[in-house]
Amino acid sequence: MKYSGIGIFKHCFDDPKRITQFEERVVVTDASSPEEAERIILAEFEEYSTDGVEFLDTYEIKEIYEEESIVTEIACSIRIFAGTDEEYLSKYWHDQRPLSCESVGWQHVWFNKGNGKSGCYNCQEERDGELWKTA
Ligand SMILES: [Zn+2]
Structure with missing residues (x-):
């Protein structure tokens, strides 16, 4: 099965004039269970967090349901506004x-x-x- 993950990352810079950037990053993986998907995705998020990039330990894992369609939703972010x-x-x-x-x-x-x-x-x-x- 396929799973997607959205994680929130912060990019900090040595130059104090550069403003902090926040990144919502979406990844996809194959896994046999939601727990395995979470383990794989969190390991990748940690690996991505180097050189001024910090993982804010905020994420969402979702199973991807592939339908009979040429388009598949892999992740979404819904805000109340x-x-x-x-x-x-x-x-x-x-x-x-x-x-x-x-x-x-x-x-x-x-x-x-x-x-x-x-x-x-x-x-x-x-x-x-x-x-x-x-x-
Ligand atoms: Zn400017």
């Missing part, structure tokens, strides 16, 4: 990174985005030039 559709999308989807560090009081941390452009680890800004060299 009392606001409007727009408020939900703004909080949990579109705002995974702010448009700019300047709007939230953070500092840009530039990286080489290729083609002579710089991207920021913390926000969605992209600028011309090799700004990561001047940080």
Whole structure:
């Protein structure tokens, strides 16, 4: 049988200007029981947790029911939220990174985005030039 697992991870960085990132990670495994699936998936989550990545010991294991369909749901995350559709999308989807560090009081941390452009680890800004060299 197939099982999926969703785990919550935190990415911390040596550079204090880089803002912490939280990751919801989905994996799939074959196992003969839910207990074996949990053991396999938790071992993989521990293995993934190196170099500033911390597993927050929060997860969900689910058996995957393969149906006569070309699409199979492997995992989902359901939240209770009392606001409007727009408020939900703004909080949990579109705002995974702010448009700019300047709007939230953070500092840009530039990286080489290729083609002579710089991207920021913390926000969605992209600028011309090799700004990561001047940080
Ligand atoms: Zn930024």
